[in-house]
Amino acid sequence: MTFTSIDFPGAKSSEALGINDEGDIVGDYKLVNKASCCFPGQTHGYVLSGGTFTAIDVPGSTLTYVSGINSRGDLVGATSIGKSLGYTLIDGVFTTYDASPNATFTNGLGNNPQGDVVGRYAFNGSHGYLLSDGQFTTVDIPGAVFTGNTAINPRGDIVGRYRTPDGVFHGFLLSKHKETFD
Numbered sequence: 001m002t003f004t005s006i007d008f009p010g011a012k013s014s015e016a017l018g019i020n021d022e023g024d025i026v027g028d029y030k031l032v033n034k035a036s037c038c039f040p041g042q043t044h045g046y047v048l049s050g051g052t053f054t055a056i057d058v059p060g061s062t063l064t065y066v067s068g069i070n071s072r073g074d075l076v077g078a079t080s081i082g083k084s085l086g087y088t089l090i091d092g093v094f095t096t097y098d099a100s101p102n103a104t105f106t107n108g109l110g111n112n113p114q115g116d117v118v119g120r121y122a123f124n125g126s127h128g129y130l131l132s133d134g135q136f137t138t139v140d141i142p143g144a145v146f147t148g149n150t151a152i153n154p155r156g157d158i159v160g161r162y163r164t165p166d167g168v169f170h171g172f173l174l175s176k177h178k179e180t181f182d
Contacts, residue, residue: 011030
């Protein structure tokens with residue numbers, strides 16, 4: 001294994017949040033030296049492909065981060081335009097969305113080559129979602145007080161995390177196929 005540090009040129013801090021089969025990496029960078037998540041006007045997304053960084057900013061937003069990239073190069077992430085919204089960037093076109101009309105927070109975290117997007121939204125708790133063919137489906141783990149979908153593969157398998165009422169986080173796999181782990 002080889003370790004490589006990934007730092008957007010001129011940034012105070014950088015995060016790598018996703019990678020596709022081709023090795024393209026996405027994430028965010030900050031122009032302020034702070035450890036927490038998001039700073040309006042200071043947090044930007046990026047794509048690192050073939051050794052070249054490209055900044056990603058949703059037009060009209062106060063912050064952008066990129067968390068997923070599929071094998072076609074389509075991006076997903078979160079942005080702030082008055083409130084937190086999820087977005088896709090497909091063929092140079094940004095599309096922002098709310099997972100629920102009443103959501104106070106929506107982010108896109110993963111996508112597959114078929115165009116399916118998974119993520120998390122907040123409204124009376126935290127919920128996972130699947131956006132497929134323009135339709136949103138809430139994905140909540142029964143009995144959980146928090147669900148967040150983080151990735152989806154070409155088969156449509158979804159992974160993420162959920163929190164039980166005792167405060168413990170667990171990972172999950174939601175699969176159309178029977179999976180066993182020995």
